[in-house]
Amino acid sequence: MKKFLRFLFLFNISVTQFLTVSSSASNPSIAPVSTSMATFSPGIKMGSGEEHRLEHKKLLIGLIISSSSLGVIILFCLGFWVCYRRKKSPNSIKNSDAESGNSSFTMFMRRLSSIQTQRRPSFNKAYVQCFDFKTLEKATGGFKESNVIGQGGFGCVYKACFDNNTKAAVKKIENVSQEAKREFQNEVELLSKIEHSNIISLLGSASEINSSFIVYELMEKGSLDDQLHGPSCGSALTWHMRMKIALDTARGLEYLHEHCDPPIIHRDLKSSNILLGSSFCAKISDFGLAVSVGVHGKNNLKLSGTLGYVAPEYLLDGKLTDKSDVYAFGVVLLELLLGRRPVEKLTPSQCQSLVTWAMPQLTDRSKLPNIVDPVIKDTMDLKHLYQVAAMAVLCVQPEPSYRPLITDVLHSLVPLVPAELGGTLRLTR
Template sequence: MGNGEEHKLEAHKKLLICLVISSSSLGLILLFCLAFWVYRRKKSPNSSIKNSDAENGNSFSLFMRRLSSIKTQRKTSINKDYYVQSFDFKTLEKATGGFKDSNVIGEGGFGCVYKACLDSNAKAAVKKIENVSQEAKREFQNEVELLSRIQHSNIISLLGSGSEINSSYIIYELMEKGSLEEQLHGTSRGSALTWHMRMKIALDTARGLEYLHEHCRPPVIHRDLKSSNILLDSSFNAKISDFGLAVSVGVHGKNNIKLSGTLGYVAPEYLLDGKLTDKSDVYAFGVVLLELLLGRRPVEKLTPAQCRSLVTWAMPQLTDRSKLPNIVDPVIKDTMDLKHLYQVAAMAVLCVQPEPSYRPLITDVLHSLVPLVPVELGGTLRLTR
């Protein structure tokens, strides 16, 4: 064996010795860390539970417990985000002046809505729900749960809630101009609503619906959209209210839900077959659009025994350009660009199509409305003087 080979063999031996020493040192360090970790675990207050898992080799059980802990922490953080302020009866009684009749600003299926002034001098609306049935309780819980996780400029804001044995209460922001129904069909007969203001209200409502359909997770179907559930603030900004009948698509499913709603606004497929989709809200929106356009109620009584549907009456005339200007609400007649009038009428016709698949998505309706609303009212229309 030559000197060169002897030197190489000697070098390999030294390298091997170094590797062995390094590995041994690393093993000792790891062993020390493991011993220290076991010592700390034994000292911890929950060591009896955790050690029993380790001793039994039940690592899967330990993993599942940790996973469950993570899920619980996430759920708790979500619930904190959806905190709802609780109001006691005495506070609400004082705020509404003892629920005086003179403070009633609206009526619902299970009670009245009262104007209120809270301790902070904030104006509010208090809906009192008589707990006369399981349905009333269910709608109360549903509305509070949904509104507690919804925040949008065109959805009514929830300020809090309260409950006692005989009644439940939902507290909202106060909308000074009342409902669209009151403005259109009340004593003023729509005189405060110009053409552009009506288009703004339609746009605001479409934005609120788009948020429910496209941005909520899971998506929400309102199920009772109508002019009385579209509220107006002091500047006529529109907000959708009354979520007692609303459903979350992922939770309740889209089809075969118990029939609920208001005559004149209920989509045909839902009325006849119980099939509910976001297109059901689009149909109701189309009816509201017709109310804004024509100034008529969705269902009109001709005689005590005979009623007429606005959709049925208006459809043949909406598509006739010679007749359309003559059926427009007299308050706004001849105040709009005819081209814009035809566009809105065509949009309403699409929304109230009997076949749901022929109706547009609310997003498409929204994009069609934006160019018809002046910039100062939230659209893109630039008016020329």
């Protein structure tokens, strides 16, 4: 650019010199040149007026030519410079525009677009605390076995109590493989960005050489798997409470699918990953395998999940969509309805799928009441029972396109849950 300005400066000087010479030729005060020429050419006689007009014409032509040439050169060089800068560094042009005083409109449009894209403000969460190992060790009593409240794929979950009497759950992940480290980073990253009443809250994290730790809010009633298939065998879960758990889970999934940007597929929804609070409020947990739609690819996404909950198209072809979560939700709905595990062992070498076993009976109204969990048998309106069974059948359809969206499932569940539990059902007393 400096060379270009220098060129224009020299060109301007040249044009000025040319105009000075031309104007000196037409000035009467420098007439000796014309006089001497007349002296040496006695045969040519020119009047002073005609001579001046001729010199003025020459001067005008010179001015027009020099001005046109200068304008063409300036435009050419300016266009060349703009193209060169755009090709070289688009970002530097944007930065220079932002620094200039003429970029106020550009900055306004950028801010406006950023406001429009933030259509899901709850997706951005506040700062997540980083714990040190000694604090977690003290809160869990040195990670005592008596404080274990759950078991994960790469370690245990411990009950913790901090100095301010805050209770929490601490998941200890043994960094035995790169896969364990990836799941830890993935879960912390996702949970630090999302916040919903039916998604487990992340309180903080910690990382050591051999272990990583994730600190969650403590859910007093444990997991849905513990309540249904543990020692109590679901005795604490009434029909309406089960529908509330299903509704809460659907709300959490709908938030992931419809209100996160980009949408999130949980990929490992199951009864052991649905945690229950003191009032049986359900929250989805364990986001180690969760993926954002559009970010994952088929080639770099390892097949993961839990047998009995994995959708057929994902298990056979690796096709993962939000309908994969809907299938898993349908299996959870069957667990709530029938009180059975998703996969049961008939013999040491033979297993039976809950979906395969239940499908023929779910659509038969005469058989359906007989396979319902004995704890809730004859405690519900049969019309509601049929509706839930039909919903479960749709969710576990082998063809993904036949399954409903989780939003449709949510809207179907709301009228089945009492108003005091978060639904719209009005109980008659």
